Structure formats: C-alpha cells, structure tokens
Amino acid sequence: MPKDDYIATIGLEVHVQLKTNSKMFCGCAVKFGAEPNTLTCPTCLGLPGALPVLNGGAIERTILVGQMLNCTTPEIVKWDRKSYFYPDMPKNYQISQFDLPLCVGGGVPLYDLAYPKEAQKNIANPGKSVELTRIHLEEDVAKSTHHSDFTTIDFNRAGTPLMEIVTEPDIDSADEAAAFLGSLRQILIYSGVSDADMEKGQMRCDVNISVRKKGTDELGTKIELKNLNSVSSVRKGIVCEIDRQIGVIDSGDKIIQATWRWNDELGITTLMRTKENADDYRYLPDPDLLPVRTANLVAKVQAILPELPHQKVARFEEDFQITHYDASVLASDGALADFYETAAKGAKSPKKVANWVINNLLGELKERELEIGDCPIAAEKIGSLLDLVEGGTISNNQAKEVFVELFESPDSEPAEIAKAKGFEPADSSEVDGFIDQAIAANPGPAGEVAEGNDKAANFLTGQVMKLSRGKANPKQVTEAILAKLRA
Amino acid sequence: MNPAELSISQLRAAYQSGDLNPADAINSLTEAIVAKDDAIGGYLSYDTETALAEAAAADISLPLGGVPIAIKDLINVKGHPASCASKILDGKYTAPYDATVIRKLREAGAIPFGRANMDEFAMGSSNENSGIKPCKNPHDLNRIPGGSSGGSAAVVAANTAIAALGSDTGGSIRQPASHCGVVGLKPTYGRVSRYGLVAFASSLDQIGPLTKSVEDAALLLEVIAGSDAKDSTCLDEPVPKYSEFVGQDIKGLKVGLPKEYFAEGLHPLVKERVEKAIQYLESQGAETVEISLPNTEHAVATYYIIATAEASANLARFDGVRYGHRTSESPQDPEDNKLIYHYKHSRAEGFGDEVKRRILLGTYVLSSGYADEYYKRAQKVRTLIRDDFSNAFEQVDVIASPVAPTPAFKVGEKSTDPLAMYLADIYTISTNLAGICGISVPCGTVSEDGSDLPVGLQLLGKPLGEADILKVGAVVEAGQKS
Ligand SMILES: [Zn+2]
Numbered sequence: 001m002p003k004d005d006y007i008a009t010i011g012l013e014v015h016v017q018l019k020t021n022s023k024m025f026c027g028c029a030v031k032f033g034a035e036p037n038t039l040t041c042p043t044c045l046g047l048p049g050a051l052p053v054l055n056g057g058a059i060e061r062t063i064l065v066g067q068m069l070n071c072t073t074p075e076i077v078k079w080d081r082k083s084y085f086y087p088d089m090p091k092n093y094q095i096s097q098f099d100l101p102l103c104v105g106g107g108v109p110l111y112d113l114a115y116p117k118e119a120q121k122n123i124a125n126p127g128k129s130v131e132l133t134r135i136h137l138e139e140d141v142a143k144s145t146h147h148s149d150f151t152t153i154d155f156n157r158a159g160t161p162l163m164e165i166v167t168e169p170d171i172d173s174a175d176e177a178a179a180f181l182g183s184l185r186q187i188l189i190y191s192g193v194s195d196a197d198m199e200k201g202q203m204r205c206d207v208n209i210s211v212r213k214k215g216t217d218e219l220g221t222k223i224e225l226k227n228l229n230s231v232s233s234v235r236k237g238i239v240c241e242i243d244r245q246i247g248v249i250d251s252g253d254k255i256i257q258a259t260w261r262w263n264d265e266l267g268i269t270t271l272m273r274t275k276e277n278a279d280d281y282r283y284l285p286d287p288d289l290l291p292v293r294t295a296n297l298v299a300k301v302q303a304i305l306p307e308l309p310h311q312k313v314a315r316f317e318e319d320f321q322i323t324h325y326d327a328s329v330l331a332s333d334g335a336l337a338d339f340y341e342t343a344a345k346g347a348k349s350p351k352k353v354a355n356w357v358i359n360n361l362l363g364e365l366k367e368r369e370l371e372i373g374d375c376p377i378a379a380e381k382i383g384s385l386l387d388l389v390e391g392g393t394i395s396n397n398q399a400k401e402v403f404v405e406l407f408e409s410p411d412s413e414p415a416e417i418a419k420a421k422g423f424e425p426a427d428s429s430e431v432d433g434f435i436d437q438a439i440a441a442n443p444g445p446a447g448e449v450a451e452g453n454d455k456a457a458n459f460l461t462g463q464v465m466k467l468s469r470g471k472a473n474p475k476q477v478t479e480a481i482l483a484k485l486r487a
Numbered sequence: 488m489n490p491a492e493l494s495i496s497q498l499r500a501a502y503q504s505g506d507l508n509p510a511d512a513i514n515s516l517t518e519a520i521v522a523k524d525d526a527i528g529g530y531l532s533y534d535t536e537t538a539l540a541e542a543a544a545a546d547i548s549l550p551l552g553g554v555p556i557a558i559k560d561l562i563n564v565k566g567h568p569a570s571c572a573s574k575i576l577d578g579k580y581t582a583p584y585d586a587t588v589i590r591k592l593r594e595a596g597a598i599p600f601g602r603a604n605m606d607e608f609a610m611g612s613s614n615e616n617s618g619i620k621p622c623k624n625p626h627d628l629n630r631i632p633g634g635s636s637g638g639s640a641a642v643v644a645a646n647t648a649i650a651a652l653g654s655d656t657g658g659s660i661r662q663p664a665s666h667c668g669v670v671g672l673k674p675t676y677g678r679v680s681r682y683g684l685v686a687f688a689s690s691l692d693q694i695g696p697l698t699k700s701v702e703d704a705a706l707l708l709e710v711i712a713g714s715d716a717k718d719s720t721c722l723d724e725p726v727p728k729y730s731e732f733v734g735q736d737i738k739g740l741k742v743g744l745p746k747e748y749f750a751e752g753l754h755p756l757v758k759e760r761v762e763k764a765i766q767y768l769e770s771q772g773a774e775t776v777e778i779s780l781p782n783t784e785h786a787v788a789t790y791y792i793i794a795t796a797e798a799s800a801n802l803a804r805f806d807g808v809r810y811g812h813r814t815s816e817s818p819q820d821p822e823d824n825k826l827i828y829h830y831k832h833s834r835a836e837g838f839g840d841e842v843k844r845r846i847l848l849g850t851y852v853l854s855s856g857y858a859d860e861y862y863k864r865a866q867k868v869r870t871l872i873r874d875d876f877s878n879a880f881e882q883v884d885v886i887a888s889p890v891a892p893t894p895a896f897k898v899g900e901k902s903t904d905p906l907a908m909y910l911a912d913i914y915t916i917s918t919n920l921a922g923i924c925g926i927s928v929p930c931g932t933v934s935e936d937g938s939d940l941p942v943g944l945q946l947l948g949k950p951l952g953e954a955d956i957l958k959v960g961a962v963v964e965a966g967q968k969s
Contacts, residue, residue, distance in 0.1 A: 042583065042584050045809075046804050047583065047584070048561075048563070048569065048571070048576075048580075048685040048686075048804065048805075049561075049562070049563045049569075049582075049681075049682070049683040049684055049685045049686070050584075050683070051681060051682050051717060051718050051719070052719075053716065053717060053718075053719050054719065081800045083799075083800055083803060083853075085803065085806065085826075085827075085830050086826075087808050087826070090804060090808075090809065091800075091803065091804045092803035092804055092806060093800050093803055280854055280855045282799070282800075282850065282853035282854060282855070282858075283853070283858070284796055284797065284800055284853055284862070287688075287689035287690035287720070287797055288686075288689050288718075288719065288720065289719055290719055290720065
C-alpha cells in the first residue's frame with residue numbers, strides 16, 4: 001500500500017534545562033563544564049539523611065513558560081517520587097510531578113520560519129498550534145559516560161532543574177515536529193528560561209509515533225523513539241520510523257508496543273526494549289516537600305510576561321508598516337527583534353530600517369562571524385543612518401559606505417562620517433545647473449520625458465548623479481526634471 | 488560523685504561549681520561503657536579520643552557546654568560511622584556531614600559521644616532487628632529494651648550515657664523509654680529538623696530526646712527544636728524555653744483519657760500503675776475527662792501502609808553503587824543483566840529480614856493497580872485519625888494513656904510473630920499519624936520473674952504543645968519521688 005494511504009500520529013516529550021543559578025533541590029551551582037563531581041552536596045548526591053528544598057526560581061520560570069503557552073496552573077501543585085533503579089539517579093527515585101504538575105493544557109504555535117527551509121513553501125497546516133498535555137518540573141539525573149568496560153558518572157548535572165513538556169498526539173509529520181521544536185525553542189529563548197539548544201543537551205526530545213490506515217479512527221500501536229540528539233535526527237528518526245511501521249503493517253505483521261532507538265550514524269531505528277519489561281514507577285507524593293499554592297506565583301509571573309514571537313510579528317506589522325515576512329524574520333530572534341525595534345523607533349522610515357537590517361546588517365554580521373548581540377554598531381545609529389538617506393542628505397550607495405565605516409569606528413555618528421566623506425547634499429543651484437546641462441546634452445530622452453516616459457526620466461537622473469559625483473539626491477533630481485519638462 | 492550517673496542539669500551544675508570538667512564525664516562514661524555495655528549492647532561504637540579532644544575545647548558557659556550526648560546510629564555526625572544498625576552500611580559508611588540537630592547541639596556546646604544501637608533502619612519495637620548485635624534491657628538482660636531507639640533508652644537507663652537522641656516513627660522513642668524507665672519525648676512533626684536523620688518514613692519521623700529527667704528532655708528539646716532552611720517540613724515557629732515549664736502547677740488542666748487505650752489487651756499491672764499516676768495528677772489539681780479516639784482500631788494498618796510505602800522509596804538508595812555493602816558475587820549466566828544482578832545481591836545480602844519485609848510491603852502498596860486501594864485509602868484514614876485528635880483537643884489540654892500494653896517482653900518472645908509485635912504499638916502509632924507530640928514518663932515498675940520492670944505514662948499534646956506535656960510530665964515525675 002503506498003505511503004500516502006497512511007496517517008502518522010506523533011507526540012513529543014521534550015526535556016528542557018532551565019537557566020537557574022542553583023539546582024532544583026539544593027544550593028549547588030548549575031554550571032556547564034566544571035570538573036566532574038565538584039558541584040555536589042549531600043542532597044544532590046542522595047546521601048542518607050539529606051533532604052530536598054524547592055528552588056522557587058525554577059518554579060516561577062516554569063509557570064512563566066506555561067503562561068506564555070496558554071497553559072493553566074493548578075491552584076496546588078506537588079512533587080512525587082518516581083521510583084526506578086539506575087546508577088545515574090543516586091536516590092533510585094527521581095523527584096518529579098505526577099498528578100498535579102505546574103502547567104496543564106496550552107499549546108505551541110508553529111511558526112512558518114521554524115519549518116525546515118524546503119518545507120516552508122508548502123506548509124500542510126498553516127497557523128497550526130500543537131496542543132500540550134502538560135509541563136512539569138523535575139530534577140535531572142547525573143551524566144553517565146560509558147567506557148570500554150566501565151561507566152563513569154558525573155553528578156554535577158544531578159538535581160539540575162528540568163522542565164518536561166509533553167504534547168498531545170497532535171503532530172502529523174516530521175516537518176511539523178521540527179517546526180514544533182523550532183517554535184518552542186524560539187519561545188523559550190524569548191522567555192529567558194533556557195537557551196534550549198539540542199546540540200548542547202539543553203533540550204532533549206523523545207518521540208511517540210504510531211501510524212494507521214487512512215479512513216480508520218483508531219490510533220495504531222505506539223512506539224517510543226529515543227536517542228534523538230538534534231532537530232535533524234528528530235526529523236530523520238520520525239521519517240525512518242514511519243516507513244518502518246508502514247512496512248511492518250504492509251507485510252501483514254503487527255506493531256508491538258516498544259521503545260526503539262535512533263542510530264544517527266546508520267540512519268536506522270533499532271529495538272531497545274518491549275513493553276513487557278517496562279517499569280512501574282510506583283509514584284509516591286514526596287513527603288519531604290510540601291505542596292505549593294500557586295496563585296501568588298501566577299500573579300507574579302503575569303506581571304512580567306514577555307511578548308510571544310507571533311505577537312511581536314503582529315505588532316511590528318502594525319506599528320512599523322513592514323511586511324509579515326520581514327516582521328517574522330526580525331522576530332525570529334529576540335535579540336534581533338530588540339535591535340530592530342530600537343533602530344526603527346523614531347526613524348523616518350521603519351520600513352527602510354527593516355530592509356537595511358535584513359539585507360545589509362545581517363549579511364555584514366555573518367561575514368564578520370558576529371551574532372546580533374555582538375553587533376558593534378548601536379541600533380540607534382542604524383536608525384539615524386537611514387534617516388540621512390530618507391531625508392535626502394545622502395544616497396543609498398553613500399549610506400553603504402558610511403555603514404562599512406561605522407563598523408570600524410562605531411563611536412562616530414553616521415552624519416559625521418558622511419560629512420567627513422564629503423557626502424553632503426549638493427548645492428541646489430549647482431544641481432539645477434547640472435539638470436539643465438543634462439537636458440541640453442540629451443534632447444532625445446528629454447523629449448520622451450515630456451511625453452510621459454518615466455524610464456527616460458530615470459536616465460536623465462542618472463546623468464545628473466554622474467555630474468554631481470553622487471552628491472545630488474536622486475529622488476529630488478527626478479522630481480526637478482519632471483517639474484521642468486512636464487510643466 | 489560518678490559523673491556517668493548524673494543528669495544533664497546535675498552535670499551542668501557540677502561543671503559550674505568546678506567539681507567536674509567535661510573530660511571527667513567522658514572518662515567516667517567510657518569506664519561505665521567498658522564495664523557494662525558488653526552485656527547490654529547499647530552502643531555500636533564510641534570514640535573516647537575525639538570526645539576528649541572536644542571536651543578539652545568545650546565552653547561550659549553554653550547551654551549544653553561539655554555535655555556528652557549519645558546519638559542513635561541513624562543521625563549523621565560528620566566523621567562518625569552511621570550504620571543505622573544495618574549490614575548494608577556497617578563499616579562501610581562514615582557520615583560526611585552533620586545533621587541539623589548535631590549542628591545545633593554543637594552550637595550549644597554539647598559533645599556527640601557514642602553511636603546508640605537500634606533496630607535496623609528504625610524498623611522494629613524490640614531492638615531484636617539490629618543487624619549488628621542485640622541490645623538488652625538494663626533492668627533485665629533477658630528482656631528487650633524496646634525499639635527502635637532501644638540503644639538510646641538502654642544507655643541512658645544503664646548510666647552509660649548522660650542523655651541520648653533517638654527518633655520516633657511510631658513510638659520508637661516513647662516505647663523504649665517506657666521499657667527502660669527513662670523519659671522519652673517525641674516532638675510535634677516539624678518541631679525538630681529531620682535534615683541528617685536517615686529516613687525510615689519521612690512523614691512520620693521525628694528526632695527527640697531520651698533523658699534521665701523531664702527537665703533534661705526540656706533542656707535538650709529547646710536546643711534541637713526550631714526552623715531549618717534545609718528541611719521544608721520543619722516548622723518556622725518560635726521555640727519556647729521549655730525548661731521553664733518544668734515545675735509549674737497543673738491546677739485546672741484538663742487531662743483526656745481515651746477509652747480505646749484502656750480497653751482489653753492492657754496488662755492489668757501496667758493499667759494500675761498508669762491509673763495511679765493519673766490519680767496523682769488529679770490530686771495536683773488536674774481534671775480528668777473520658778474521651779474517644781474512634782479510629783484507633785485502624786491505626787496499625789494505616790501506619791504500616793504509609794510507613795512502608797515511604798520506606799520502600801527511602802531505602803532504595805542503599806544499592807552498593809557508591810557506598811555501603813556491595814556484593815562480591817557476579818552473574819554466572821551471561822544472559823543476566825549485570826546491573827540488576829548487582830542491585831539484587833547487594834541488597835539481599837545487606838538488608839535484614841524485617842527491612843526486606845517492609846520494603847516488599849511498601850513496594851506492593853505503591854504498585855500500579857494497588858496504590859488507590861492501599862496507599863490513597865490509608866492517607867484518607869490518616870486524616871480521620873488526625874481529626875480524632877483535633878476533636879479531642881477541643882475538650883482537653885493533654886491526653887494520658889499507657890505507652891505499651893505490657894512491660895518489656897522477653898528476648899525472642901515475639902520475634903517470630905511480626906503482627907503481634909506491630910499490634911503492641913497501638914498506643915503510640917496514632918501520635919505519629921496525627922503529627923502531634925508525646926512523652927513517656929516513668930510511673931512505677933511491675934515485678935516479673937524477679938525483675939522490676941519499668942512502666943511509662945504517655946502524655947500526648949496538641950501540635951506544638953510540648954510545653955504542656957513537659958509541664959504535666961514533670962508533675963508525674965515529682966509524684967514518683969513523693
Ligand atoms: Zn547539591
């Protein structure tokens with residue numbers, strides 16, 4: 001049966017490391033790259049007698065994410081012990097949340113630009129929002145490193161705050177899964193809660209996939225897919241797993257509920273374990289931690305709720321009269337959006353500023369291998385540079401020269417640089433003379449202008465620009481030519 | 488004057504007068520331990536050298552300056568062994584940090600001296616479950632000292648300690664105190680920090696003093712009580728000067744007598760001693776009122792579900808991976824999962840029978856499909872038991888009852904019948920389920936087989952009502968002397 005005759009249903013479980021100073025249940029620092037086992041204490045080592053104490057900052061950050069994603073926060077939340085034996089978890093139970101998590105429901109809007117490039121032109125469900133089941137907060141486990149015949153454990157990561165975001169089975173394709181992760185990351189970065197970089201392990205993702213024949217309602221048997229360490233492995237893993245499941249069904253076999261593992265090198269999925277030896281986690285409300293009333297925390301977070309990327313896009317379109325696409329590009333990165341907004345605020349043409357930032361600034365930064373946050377030029381100066389163009393003081397080409405110069409001496413004002421370069425608007429009587437000169441020298445085109453040919457006017461303008469050695473303002477020159485010839 | 492025989496307040500007075508110094512106390516206790524403890528088995532270890540060094544540096548102007556305190560072997564003292572009387576830790580674990588109570592003791596000048604024997608991981612009522620060695624009752628070496636803080640009670644009773652800290656999860660301070668004839672106080676849940684107490688059942692455990700006098704219990708409690716940023720279940724409430732309540736009169740105080748606690752099963756002579764003590768309270772101006780705690784019959788079942796559920800998770804960490812006993816066996820069958828094999832064998836070899844029994848029970852009641860039927864239902868019954876006490880305390884100031892239905896029984900008498908042992912905790916268990924405070928104060932002896940076996944009176948107080956039970960306890964104590 002062809003692939004098109006099947007529907008895939010996908011749900012994600014995403015773990016996100018929170019950017020907090022200290023761990024979830026103790027005062028140890030959260031830091032990447034420290035000497036192994038130096039950021040530990042009796043609590044995060046799970047020593048006998050040590051007790052956990054909640055990290056209020058981590059709770060607030062999780063509620064913040066929940067509020068940004070339209071989740072509801074139950075009035076009372078609590079923590080539970082999830083029991084299973086593994087050496088990376090020194091208590092042999094993980095403190096997590098079972099039936100009263102910090103956030104319930106909500107959704108993640110899928111942004112067009114978060115889809116893989118080749119999929120952006122043909123988005124199956126534009127404007128879709130992926131429904132969330134819940135978001136809860138738990139402690140991360142230690143980091144195991146497997147050697148030839150032994151394993152070492154670094155407890156620096158043990159007990160760091162970990163947010164788990166669980167979606168409904170609401171994702172239809174690998175591309176949507178990628179868009180979900182991209183959009184979620186964008187929102188998490190906006191919230192300042194996490195850098196959410198999968199490559200750095202700050203965001204980890206497990207996938208549940210089932211397929212069923214079109215026209216049937218009952219979901220197929222679910223397979224959990226693990227070891228997906230980048231957005232591209234999530235995409236490839238899902239495509240591969242869907243194909244495998246369709247193959248199994250096509251050959252008349254049944255899918256057996258199990259956990260499979262993605263092998264990125266070989267590009268295949270392999271069986272990890274079947275459901276028979278799945279764990280019973282024996283959840284127990286953690287008697288060491290009191291339930292938390294959330295009303296005050298929600299109110300506190302509401303007061304500092306940041307704008308979401310799609311809200312920013314809408315505002316940019318409205319306030320600055322720029323296109324949806326330009327606004328989306330600018331809003332795709334919080335730092336870029338802030339830069340643009342500062343530059344555009346008070347600028348004569350925010351639209352020109354947008355074009356300049358997207359077409360000139362980003363290119364120049366890329367060439368110099370700089371992030372927007374490292375841009376040496378203050379955003380306000382980009383605004384004033386384009387005001388010089390808009391006001392007719394300098395031409396677009398001159399602005400480019402000023403712009404390059406600004407990178408070298410970012411403390412200078414664009415107007416000063418323009419002046420030093422001699423980019424002053426030509427004397428109007430001088431320009432007048434050049435216009436007369438050009439008309440006299442080009443009677444043919446001048447006649448065509450008089451008959452209404454705009455292209456000919458552009459030609460004459462070019463001549464005047466040459467005569468003025470670029471100093472004249474082309475827009476004003478064109479207007480003057482038209483005034484003279486069409487009067 | 489033999490320093491080992493003194494109470495905290497007597498020893499303090501002797502330090503102040505210059506008759507004794509802290510080293511005298513350590514030396515005297517060491518001599519007493521050498522002379523008596525082989526027969527009693529109250530200590531798992533002690534370190535005279537370290538204690539003498541601390542004694543030399545002690546500041547006797549502090550509230551407990553230079554006072555040695557024996558510590559139940561499940562409270563972490565930095566640099567001391569902490570075996571919890573279990574083979575899984577014995578000789579293989581040294582505490583790397585001080586429990587909050589130890590920090591507070593040190594700040595008050597006390598010297599932690601000696602690791603008191605106990606039932607393994609505090610699971611037991613007779614100290615017969617110690618994984619290291621049994622502990623005997625100093626009043627009759629053929630009898631049990633009670634448990635789980637059997638060692639703490641025995642060393643205080645035998646004058647091989649000045650005072651001790653124990654822990655009480657279902658009666659583990661009060662019952663051995665009663666059997667050994669010392670004072671034992673279980674504080675309100677959250678009154679004393681649990682940070683550094685190796686957990687048995689986290690929602691029930693409390694650390695408390697075992698002492699030679701009610702005043703000593705008050706002196707120790709006022710040092711170890713109080714809020715702790717490291718224990719979120721610890722209450723942030725001011726700590727009264729408890730010792731000031733010792734010696735106050737009890738005129739007009741209402742004492743409740745739960746009819747369920749004086750019903751069948753209570754040894755007639757124990758009943759008589761308890762009633763006599765209550766009559767003395769009446770003679771001192773207290774008014775007695777019969778009350779009812781109707782859910783008493785459900786307490787033991789409720790307790791053994793909640794306590795074992797919590798214990799099954801609390802004890803999961805003892806796996807021999809990073810510390811403690813590690814099996815020397817390795818799988819013969821190459822198909823065996825090495826890690827699972829390691830867990831199974833290390834834990835099977837390290838834990839004793841009672842601990843295994845409770846871990847299995849706790850694992851079972853939390854298993855999927857059973858949690859609603861057992862654990863969640865037990866939590867509901869726990870609320871009912873708590874309500875029983877709230878209702879009772881609307882009528883009375885304190886509740887008086889026996890601590891245990893019989894005096895100390897003989898070693899081996901109940902060890903083959905865990906259920907009989909569990910049922911003997913009937914008068915003490917509800918206190919922990921309700922989270923209220925209780926004290927056991929000696930109220931006479933019962934003669935059996937030629938031994939005078941101590942009997943304790945239990946006084947239960949409202950949440951944070953420690954001052955009330957200490958006040959009444961001191962009157963009971965005074966009545967014994969009169
Ligand atoms: Zn830590």
